[in-house]
Amino acid sequence: MHTNSTIELSLSALKKNLYFLKRTFGRNVKISSVVKGNAYGHGIREFATMALHCGINHFSVFDSHEAKKVKQVVKKNTEIMIMGFVDDEAITWAIDHNVSFFVFEKDRLRKAIKAAKKLGKKAGVHIEVETGMNRTGFGMREIPGVIRLLQKEKEHVTLKGLCTHYAGAESIANYYRVTEQIKVFKKVHSQFNREGLHPETRHTACSAAAMMYPETRMDMVRIGIMQYGLWPSPETFVSLLNKRKSKADPLERVIAWKSEVMSIKKVKAGDFIGYGTHFMAKQKVKIAIVPIGYSHGYSRSLSNQGRVLIHGRRCVVVGSVGMNMMIVDVSQILDLKKGDEVVMIGAQGQDDMSVASFSDYSDQLNYELLARLSRDIPRKIVD
């Protein structure tokens, strides 16, 4: 290994996840593959390549920077949609390159129209409706004005979509809020229809909404976390189990993250290990140094908490996680050698370190853990 660690991406796992999602949603619902945050840490180019191979032809990203990365690997008839940030320059680029984008402010809509006129090319926009999350989106009162502007400038804008985002569909505690959001969205959609504006697609659901509230699937779903083989929350998984006979997880984790033992040593009882006094050896211990730290995405909050697999056994991180290194207790492993495999995420022997297990040891969400994985770690596509 030439680098401190490797991220492996399983193509067969992705195929399985997409198969499950397609079967659940039915053939009339398009799946947009959400690859923001460097494809949830998987590596945007590698992941998009795999998704294309699995038949995906719609991608959702956060900004034009990510859109450009996806562009590098996609074929012609694939749509890229920017859900978040576009400044003036990015708007012009997007229109010119047939990349569609969310519009949630009048100012952005006017700029899009202006840029479209200048380019002599239509802007593909998705009108985002504020339905109750109170983040981005046009409020009810702004809708009539938006409709008028779209009607007036219809030679310069294509209404690609009408959309919204739910504020916490992964937790049943938000049931009331989410169902209210669905109502508001439907109302705004009828308003558009009455005015003769028919968005090409209605899309509102993320993974959790698509699973928990089937009516949110509409024409297209924006699926992030589940395509990577992970659940938005334990509740989402339990809710599926309650509905089906099989209790097996239909999803399979795509990612694995592996490193190796860099050095081994023994520490005598009573000594502190690592920086400061975070860990004291109560008895003689054998430790392994692993070249992984918070600069690679292994959170410092896993100090004295994290677990890794070595020789198929769980070994605990001792002391604080450093910038580039961490120390694990390997006293239980007798024949350990330098260069032996260390698994932070993935299977080894009979055991498995899940992404979800990180939230048992720290307060990190699976989303956060993944998104923090360093871009520098090489990604390798495996079967």
Ligand SMILES: *Cc1c(COP(=O)(O)O)cnc(C)c1O
């Ligand atoms: C991230 C995101 C999604 C995907 O969410 P998952 O929970 O990962 O499926 C969908 N829509 C928007 C607007 C998002 O920002």
